[in-house]
Amino acid sequence: MTQGSLAHTTFTQPERIRNFCIIAHIDHGKSTLADRMLQLTGVVDSRSMRAQYLDRMDIERERGITIKSQNVRLPWAVTNDAGVKEDFILHLIDTPGHVDFTYEVSRSLAACEGAVLLVDAAQGIEAQTLANLYLALENNLTIIPVLNKIDLPAAQPERYAAELAHIIGCDPSEVLHVSGKTGQGVEALLDRVVANIPHPVGDSDAPARAMIFDSVYDIYRGVITYVRVVDGKIRPREKILMMSTKTTHELLEVGVISPEPVPTKGLGVGEVGYIITGVKDVRQSRVGDTITSSVNGATETLGAYQDPQPMVYSGLFPLDGSDFPLLRDALDKLRLNDAALTYEPESSTALGFGYRCGYLGLLHLEITRDRLEREFGLDLISTAPSVVYRVTMDDGSEHVVTNPSDWPGGKIAHVHEPIVKCTIISPSEYIGAIMELCQTRRGTMGGMDYLSETRVELRYTMPLAEIIFDFFDALKSRTRGYASLDYEEIGTEEGDLVKVDILLQGEPVDAFSAIVHKTNAYAYGVSMTEKLHKLIPRQQFEVPIQAAIGARVIARESIRAMRKDVLAKCYGGDISRKRKLLEKQKEGKKRMKMVGRVEVPQEAFIAALSTDAPTGKEAKK
The missing domain is CATH 3.40.50.300 (P-loop containing nucleotide triphosphate hydrolases)
Incomplete structure (x- = not known):
C-alpha cells in the first residue's frame, strides 16, 4: 500500500x-x-x-x-x-x-x-x-x-x-x-x-479530550505538542483549554507525523498527532495535561502522569559566569522536551552561580549536559553526583540533603539513604563474580532464579549511592559484557554515612565535598587529595590539602612552595649571612601564608570533578 x-x-x-x-x-x-x-x-x-x-x-x-x-x-x-x-x-x-x-x-x-x-x-x-x-x-x-x-x-x-x-x-x-x-x-x-491489538475506544460526539504525552520547542514555531485524542475531535482554528493551567490558546496547526509533520484538517478519536498554538512559554504545555475545547469543554481530566522523582542530583555551572541567564533559558526549553529533568538555582563559592539539577540516573545527567552544550552552545562544569539523604538530628529536626554543602552541623542521630532493588540477568558461570561485586557495594541478596539452564536472574537490595558511579561498568567487566542491569527505587534505609570535606590551607572547598559511607571515607579522602596535589599549581607558599570528617583530618598532601634562590649571589663567606637571608625568606613565606589565597584554576575543578581522567575536550576548556 x-x-x-x-x-x-x-x-x-x-x-x-x-x-x-x-x-x-x-x-x-x-x-x-x-x-x-x-x-x-x-x-x-x-x-x-x-x-x-x-x-x-x-x-x-x-x-x-x-x-x-x-x-x-x-x-x-x-x-x-x-x-x-x-x-x-x-x-x-x-x-x-x-x-x-x-x-x-x-x-x-x-x-x-x-x-x-x-x-x-x-x-x-x-x-x-x-x-x-x-x-x-x-x-x-x-x-x-x-x-x-x-x-x-x-x-x-x-x-x-x-x-x-x-x-x-x-x-x-x-x-x-x-x-x-x-x-x-x-x-x-x-x-x-x-x-x-484492540482499536482505541472513545466517544466521537463527546467534548474533545486529548492527552499531551510529549512536547518539543521549535525556535521558529514555539512549542510543538504531541497528543493522543481520547474523545471528540480537535480542529485547526479552534480555541482549546489546557485543563491544569487553565490557559486558552488558538490551534494554529493540527497534523500527523508521517514520518515528517503533515498538516491535516483535524484529529479524531484514537488518533495520535501534533498541535501548534504559537505559545513561546514552555511552562504552559505540561506533559500529562488534558486538552479540551474552551467552549463547552470536558470537565474531567484524563488523569495525569506521575511526576518522576529524581534519583541523582548534580550542580551545573557555566564556565563563564555571564552565561548564567543563557543556562536558565536553555534548561527551561530542555525541560519541555525532558519532563524528568528538575532544577533550582544554586550558588557555590568556588564555581559561582548555577543550578542544582535532578536526574533519573548518570546517563540522563550525561545526556542532559551534552544536549545543553550542543543545542545551546554552553560551556558547563558539573559537580560530583549525589543522591537524596534524610538526616535526623539529636533534637529531632529533619533535613533533606541533596548537596554535600547542605549537610547540617551538630550532633546527628541517624541518616537515611535511598535503597534500590536491582535485577541482574547473566550467564550462570558469572554468579560468583556478581555476588562478590554486590557484597562489596553493600548489597543484600533478595533471591535468585534460573530463567533457563544457562541464564540466571539475581535480585539484590543496594544503596543507590553505590550503583550510580561505576557499578554498571564493574558489572560488565566482571561478566565480559554479558550481564544486564535494571533497578528501581524501593524506599530508604539507615546508613552509617559521613561528610568528607576537602580543605585547602584550612578552608573547605564546597565543590569537592562528598557524602560517603564511613568505610569508604578514607579511600575518598586519599584519592581526592592525591588528585588535587597533581592538579593545583605551586604557589608562593606551602599549601596543605586535607580531607577531614568534621574536625578530624583523615588524609593530607602538601604542595611545596615555589622558592627563589636567595643564596645565588653568596660565594663562600660566613655561614651566618646565608642563614640570615634564609630566615628572612622564611619570615616572608610565613607572612604570605597568613594573607595569601590558594589559586585553583578552572581546569583543576573540571579534572577533579570528572569521574575519570580529563579528556582532551575538557582540557581545552
Whole structure:
C-alpha cells in the first residue's frame, strides 16, 4: 500500500486505528525494526531512507541509542477472510531502552493499546526487557512477543522463544521471528498488530479530550505538542483549554507525523498527532495535561502522569559566569522536551552561580549536559553526583540533603539513604563474580532464579549511592559484557554515612565535598587529595590539602612552595649571612601564608570533578 491512501485523511474511524509501541532492552533492534516498518508501509522511500530514521538528535545517532520516544503514522492494508483488502492506520511509537529513560517509555505506553516486546535472538531476555514488560502489563496493554535478529549466526530462536513464552505465559509457537535488518517476518508482524491489538475506544460526539504525552520547542514555531485524542475531535482554528493551567490558546496547526509533520484538517478519536498554538512559554504545555475545547469543554481530566522523582542530583555551572541567564533559558526549553529533568538555582563559592539539577540516573545527567552544550552552545562544569539523604538530628529536626554543602552541623542521630532493588540477568558461570561485586557495594541478596539452564536472574537490595558511579561498568567487566542491569527505587534505609570535606590551607572547598559511607571515607579522602596535589599549581607558599570528617583530618598532601634562590649571589663567606637571608625568606613565606589565597584554576575543578581522567575536550576548556 502506498503512502497517501490513508495517511492524511481526516477523522479515521477508531476501528481502523491501531496504536502500539516497541519496547525492548538497549540494542535489541527497536530502531532498526522501525526503519523496516517505515519502508514496508511506503512512508519513506529508498532514496530518503537512512539508518535509525526516527532517531532525530545528533547525540542519538552518534551513541547509537534512542533517548526520545518518536511517533509515526503508518498506512497498512490487510486482506480479510473474504479476500477484500481493508485499510488501517498504525501509530507506532519507538521508545528508548535504557533504564534512565524508563519515564519516556511510561509516557509512550499511556498513548497505546498494545506493545511489541522485542528480544534479541542471540542474547535473550535482559533485565530492561522485564522492566518494560511489567510497565506494559501495568498499563493493560496487549503484548506481542517477537524475536529479532534471527539472521545472526549466533541466533538461538527456539531456545529464547521458549524462555519468552515461559515469562509471558503463551505458547512458543506464538512468538514471531523477524529480522529488522533484512525485513524478514516484518509483514507478518504488522498483520499480527492489526489482528491482536484492540482499536482505541472513545466517544466521537463527546467534548474533545486529548492527552499531551510529549512536547518539543521549535525556535521558529514555539512549542510543538504531541497528543493522543481520547474523545471528540480537535480542529485547526479552534480555541482549546489546557485543563491544569487553565490557559486558552488558538490551534494554529493540527497534523500527523508521517514520518515528517503533515498538516491535516483535524484529529479524531484514537488518533495520535501534533498541535501548534504559537505559545513561546514552555511552562504552559505540561506533559500529562488534558486538552479540551474552551467552549463547552470536558470537565474531567484524563488523569495525569506521575511526576518522576529524581534519583541523582548534580550542580551545573557555566564556565563563564555571564552565561548564567543563557543556562536558565536553555534548561527551561530542555525541560519541555525532558519532563524528568528538575532544577533550582544554586550558588557555590568556588564555581559561582548555577543550578542544582535532578536526574533519573548518570546517563540522563550525561545526556542532559551534552544536549545543553550542543543545542545551546554552553560551556558547563558539573559537580560530583549525589543522591537524596534524610538526616535526623539529636533534637529531632529533619533535613533533606541533596548537596554535600547542605549537610547540617551538630550532633546527628541517624541518616537515611535511598535503597534500590536491582535485577541482574547473566550467564550462570558469572554468579560468583556478581555476588562478590554486590557484597562489596553493600548489597543484600533478595533471591535468585534460573530463567533457563544457562541464564540466571539475581535480585539484590543496594544503596543507590553505590550503583550510580561505576557499578554498571564493574558489572560488565566482571561478566565480559554479558550481564544486564535494571533497578528501581524501593524506599530508604539507615546508613552509617559521613561528610568528607576537602580543605585547602584550612578552608573547605564546597565543590569537592562528598557524602560517603564511613568505610569508604578514607579511600575518598586519599584519592581526592592525591588528585588535587597533581592538579593545583605551586604557589608562593606551602599549601596543605586535607580531607577531614568534621574536625578530624583523615588524609593530607602538601604542595611545596615555589622558592627563589636567595643564596645565588653568596660565594663562600660566613655561614651566618646565608642563614640570615634564609630566615628572612622564611619570615616572608610565613607572612604570605597568613594573607595569601590558594589559586585553583578552572581546569583543576573540571579534572577533579570528572569521574575519570580529563579528556582532551575538557582540557581545552
